[in-house]
Amino acid sequence: MKRDELELTVRLYRSLRRIRRVEEEIVRVYPSDSIKSPVHLSIGQEAVATGVCEALEPRDVVFGSYRGHAMYLAKGGSLPRMIAELYGKADGCARGKGGSMHLVDVERGVMGTSAVVGTTIPNAVGYAYALKHRRENRIAVSFHGDGATEEGVFAESLNFAALKQLPILFVCENNGYAIHTHQSRRQATLDICTRVRAYGIPAETIEDGDVFRIFQAARAAAAAVRSGSPGPRYIECITSRWLEHVGPGEDFELGFRSREETEAWRKNDQVARLGGMLPAPQRSVIDEAIEAEIAEAFAFAEASPFPPAGELLMHLYR
Amino acid sequence: MKRDELELTVRLYRSLRRIRRVEEEIVRVYPSDSIKSPVHLSIGQEAVATGVCEALEPRDVVFGSYRGHAMYLAKGGSLPRMIAELYGKADGCARGKGGSMHLVDVERGVMGTSAVVGTTIPNAVGYAYALKHRRENRIAVSFHGDGATEEGVFAESLNFAALKQLPILFVCENNGYAIHTHQSRRQATLDICTRVRAYGIPAETIEDGDVFRIFQAARAAAAAVRSGSPGPRYIECITSRWLEHVGPGEDFELGFRSREETEAWRKNDQVARLGGMLPAPQRSVIDEAIEAEIAEAFAFAEASPFPPAGELLMHLYR
Amino acid sequence: MERTLSYVDAIREATDLEMARDAGVVLFGLDVDDPKAILGTTRGLAGKYGGDRVFGTPLSEDAMCGAAIGMALAGLRPIHVHIRMDFVLLAMNQLVNMAAKTHSMFGGQEHVPLVVRSIIGKSWGQGAQHSQGLYPLFMHVPGLKVVAPSTPYDAKGCLAAAVRDDNPVMFVEHRILYYQKGRVPEGDYVVAPGKARVAVPGREVTLVGISYMQVECLRAQRYLEEVSVSAEVIDPIWLAPLDIGTIEASVRRTGRLIVVDNGWMTCGAGAEIVASLAERMQDAPGWKLRRMGFAPVPCPTTPSLEALFYPNARTIAAAAFDLVKGAPQGWLPAARADLKLIEFKGPF
Amino acid sequence: MERTLSYVDAIREATDLEMARDAGVVLFGLDVDDPKAILGTTRGLAGKYGGDRVFGTPLSEDAMCGAAIGMALAGLRPIHVHIRMDFVLLAMNQLVNMAAKTHSMFGGQEHVPLVVRSIIGKSWGQGAQHSQGLYPLFMHVPGLKVVAPSTPYDAKGCLAAAVRDDNPVMFVEHRILYYQKGRVPEGDYVVAPGKARVAVPGREVTLVGISYMQVECLRAQRYLEEVSVSAEVIDPIWLAPLDIGTIEASVRRTGRLIVVDNGWMTCGAGAEIVASLAERMQDAPGWKLRRMGFAPVPCPTTPSLEALFYPNARTIAAAAFDLVKGAPQGWLPAARADLKLIEFKGPF
Ligand SMILES: Cc1ncc(C[n+]2csc(CCOP(=O)(O)OP(=O)(O)O)c2C)c(N)n1
Numbered sequence A, B: 001m002k003r004d005e006l007e008l009t010v011r012l013y014r015s016l017r018r019i020r021r022v023e024e025e026i027v028r029v030y031p032s033d034s035i036k037s038p039v040h041l042s043i044g045q046e047a048v049a050t051g052v053c054e055a056l057e058p059r060d061v062v063f064g065s066y067r068g069h070a071m072y073l074a075k076g077g078s079l080p081r082m083i084a085e086l087y088g089k090a091d092g093c094a095r096g097k098g099g100s101m102h103l104v105d106v107e108r109g110v111m112g113t114s115a116v117v118g119t120t121i122p123n124a125v126g127y128a129y130a131l132k133h134r135r136e137n138r139i140a141v142s143f144h145g146d147g148a149t150e151e152g153v154f155a156e157s158l159n160f161a162a163l164k165q166l167p168i169l170f171v172c173e174n175n176g177y178a179i180h181t182h183q184s185r186r187q188a189t190l191d192i193c194t195r196v197r198a199y200g201i202p203a204e205t206i207e208d209g210d211v212f213r214i215f216q217a218a219r220a221a222a223a224a225v226r227s228g229s230p231g232p233r234y235i236e237c238i239t240s241r242w243l244e245h246v247g248p249g250e251d252f253e254l255g256f257r258s259r260e261e262t263e264a265w266r267k268n269d270q271v272a273r274l275g276g277m278l279p280a281p282q283r284s285v286i287d288e289a290i291e292a293e294i295a296e297a298f299a300f301a302e303a304s305p306f307p308p309a310g311e312l313l314m315h316l317y318r
Numbered sequence C, D: 001m002e003r004t005l006s007y008v009d010a011i012r013e014a015t016d017l018e019m020a021r022d023a024g025v026v027l028f029g030l031d032v033d034d035p036k037a038i039l040g041t042t043r044g045l046a047g048k049y050g051g052d053r054v055f056g057t058p059l060s061e062d063a064m065c066g067a068a069i070g071m072a073l074a075g076l077r078p079i080h081v082h083i084r085m086d087f088v089l090l091a092m093n094q095l096v097n098m099a100a101k102t103h104s105m106f107g108g109q110e111h112v113p114l115v116v117r118s119i120i121g122k123s124w125g126q127g128a129q130h131s132q133g134l135y136p137l138f139m140h141v142p143g144l145k146v147v148a149p150s151t152p153y154d155a156k157g158c159l160a161a162a163v164r165d166d167n168p169v170m171f172v173e174h175r176i177l178y179y180q181k182g183r184v185p186e187g188d189y190v191v192a193p194g195k196a197r198v199a200v201p202g203r204e205v206t207l208v209g210i211s212y213m214q215v216e217c218l219r220a221q222r223y224l225e226e227v228s229v230s231a232e233v234i235d236p237i238w239l240a241p242l243d244i245g246t247i248e249a250s251v252r253r254t255g256r257l258i259v260v261d262n263g264w265m266t267c268g269a270g271a272e273i274v275a276s277l278a279e280r281m282q283d284a285p286g287w288k289l290r291r292m293g294f295a296p297v298p299c300p301t302t303p304s305l306e307a308l309f310y311p312n313a314r315t316i317a318a319a320a321f322d323l324v325k326g327a328p329q330g331w332l333p334a335a336r337a338d339l340k341l342i343e344f345k346g347p348f
């Protein structure tokens, strides 16, 4: 590997592995009831947030959904504050008021996630409008699922973003399902990108979940978007959710999909793949640092107090 | 002309002329204040409703917008009850409670019109669902404007109609404007049909407002839809609104469009064109019958009483 | 021998019976036919009645509500399900501008026999967007009916009544009530619109609890018993049309009212009840009252604050005690395990 | 010398001043930049501030509201205009689930300085879908502010206050008020949230009129004068936060309240005001009250029924007269031309 390739691999691996391990730790801790909120885990889907966010600048902003841990972490959101948020603690990124579904870290450009499908898509578009209006050299990114593309606001948002040629990158994390319902039972045609192109927005699909390809596509798209022409871009990343829709377990026993369906994706696990590309000692250093960071973050969350009663009525109006 | 061609021409002419003359009469009467509601006139656009409704069976149903006079009349809605409705009278099709924007004639398959753009689109889709579910040999038609296609519910409705392969014909009356704003200032690309096809729905545009072509396209589409395969169809009819968005006057003095823009359409006036295709005596018979019918309808409306106070609280619940 | 069913099974049974009774009843919404079957309330129905009558939908609340209205216009009796009431906000245009107005706006020519089922969430980190009890938004709009049954018996009977009603009905469920069990007769019955129920008769204070808050009021009544305060507990069941007469009769007797909203109080159901009584009881002033409901903020996820966000049996009892005594007494009953509800802890 | 402006020009001027003051203020919505310029309220602004800051939008109320929130998060101060309040129903999800909750749900990290302007329609066949006064839906939701100015003075001052507010504000206008003229100082001032105004002091009955019904209450006050009844007229101006204290003080003096909603009454602003007073005045019972508002049906288009749908100065005066006399008197003032409003007859 060339040096810059190696550096890229290291960065991507660190991000992938960190997200994976954080979520595995959430799974492990979950039965203890320390986590005070539902969790929609991204295990299996890490490559999307990792690849895309690697292509962004720190000053760029991202908007996402309740399945937002990966995006939050990949964009640089504070890990201890995220865990504290899951614990419902006063040091959480939303002071315990948001939980897993409402992560935010404005300093790092994580503008928030929403529990109502599709709602942050136009928010990202509006943010992009402000960026263009102020001629800032930043871009907005909207992460959303395949299900979100069925909401009317998605079509409205595409039209407005294209009409005003806004600096926004749309990223669809298509894991094939909305909860337990396959895309084919919800969408007349599976081809999301064709629908997007009908608004004049260049769109491409990355089928195989390869984090390098996602990164490259995102880098090219982000560069185009940042240059201001020709407006928005769309990337659809096919991916696979390995755990249940919400919660720490699996869902194969429900019968709506088979374990085999995810097998190919597990063989193609980007965490393992990139780990294997690194020399073992280098990898251990990274892994150990991650473990230490995670241990610290959970300890931080444990130690943080619950918000006092007085906080209930705070933050209503500014 | 062959006999069936002549008969078709007669039917289309009668419908076109009748709509035109009814609306001209509305324009004439308007300053007298007998009409108690805003009117969104279709003068210039008659060929769309006429051509499409000629292709329908009496048992088919239509849903439309506040600009609904043409659709209502072309589908066979009662003229006297429509005029009475505009007059706010008890014999109006909605007993005076709806006005021009809320026309209905269930017996004739006019299922209603709405003042909120886009709202009847999913209603038509739902009706089509019921038809398919009950295996009825009828179809539903959604008339809507170019502006309505920007509402999210339009995209949602297309997806569901295509997903369930519903017996519905969508008809876009594209007059280029939403109130005073041209399509190009609202839509990222002008190609509505491309957006529709992205849902797997066959779509075609009739550019020239030729009532025969609209009729033929609608007949073919209705036949396909009725046969149940392959689900919905979409027809976009480019057309031209000659009067102001709402009200009896013109709007060229506002400066957002020039009179010239409508000139080509006026030269291509389908009422005059089809009138010219008929032998003068035959045409006079039709025209005179229309005049008599209109005079009667306005007299009926004049004579009808206003609804009594007791009606205010009626029709809340069934 | 009385048969006991859960709230979940009561809803399922009512749906099943209505679908068997009337071939026009169709049931749809996101995930109604998935393995979790809206927490069991739609379990087995897709298999029994087929995918034409029971189906999951795209994520398109607005169009699906509009489609439901279209189906209703065509003579079907759609039941549109939202797993959370918060999502109904996406369908407000169709519900308020179309469903509520169609019958009137078209002079009686059409009607919309539509049922919209929606579930209020609570506990375990549901948070701001998964916990709203927005029924006052629908009570406000003439042309909609609104019902919020709190018992399995009412859930079954009200759902049957809603399906048979020729008008749009907002059917408001509560996630925590899903764990309730209660007497549910087999076969057919309806709990018709516009009739409240005196759940427990009493003399000194009237407690009106809406939706799940009915359960907390019933518990409060037991706490009050311990301190020899006799509370009457009323369940309005139907919020529109609202049986204000039953509540009025009670307050005329007890002279005291606590109304506990399962939602925010401003322009809420409690506001409407209090205002109606204030109008109706001008001949008998001097009755005492208190409104309770959600804290006037979005619901926080953390349990330390969520616990303070909701009224509960103990805070209701304390308020009633103060009302009866005429001044703050500083009394708060000790939590009784036998009155405590199974905590809700997923599945989400 | 006092300067007189129309309500339309007051709104236009406030927008102009705020846009000049703060480069972050942007103004958009369907037709804001078209020749009719939202009945003149946005006239000239696109030319002055450019199409980047003032622009018409696609017919996409949901996304445009969401985009407005995104702009606000980025530090702009968007004003999103709806030519009719009825259309805001398409944006309920963004307003209630996002705008109202962002500051709280994210623990104070973000805030949404958003103004949503919307206009209530009336008269001349507006009908069921173009006449709704839906402000109680927004009063219900914590995190939103709601204001409904009735005078040109307040329109200007409240809009300035709304634009400078760091929270989402629903700014409720009324089409008929557009014809009002009144004193409007030049330059900068704000009518800050949470302060009602005693428009006319009086002794025997308090009339609270919301939005356009303030005008009808002012006229009712004049009719009542003729029969020697002294009415106090209060304009709440801001509905959330609501200055209940000013209303309470008045009712404590007059002992009588008529609250006139410019909307339906069930779970309405009047319900909230009455319920709040009932709670707050338990030490002074026996005050008399009456709620008035829209008839509990969708608004009919025909003038014969529309006239009955709305309260008006004469029906308000009659109700107040009865309240003061303690029993129905059968008095209805003869219509006085000098108090009559210019009828609204298009342009639509
Ligand atoms: C507007 C709305 N409708 C329904 C739901 C319930 N719901 C929660 S997650 C989800 C599936 C969304 O699927 P997708 O967008 O593909 O995201 P994924 O969960 O696969 O990441 C649904 C339907 C919701 N949260 N919001």
Ligand SMILES: Cc1ncc(C[n+]2csc(CCOP(=O)(O)OP(=O)(O)O)c2C)c(N)n1
Pocket: B067, B115, B116, B117, B118, B144, B145, B146, B147, B148, B149, B175, B177, B178, B179, B245, D030, D059, D061, D083, D087, D090
């Ligand atoms: C949801 C909604 N938004 C805005 C309006 C205001 N409005 C009335 S008509 C109209 C233009 C609609 O254009 P189009 O769909 O092309 O129909 P046309 O009037 O040209 O027939 C608009 C924006 C409305 N009635 N409903």
Ligand SMILES: [Mg+2]
Pocket: A145, A146, A147, A173, A174, A175, A176, A177, A178, A179
């Ligand atoms: Mg998905």
Ligand SMILES: [Mg+2]
Pocket: B145, B146, B147, B173, B174, B175, B176, B177, B178, B179
């Ligand atoms: Mg148009």
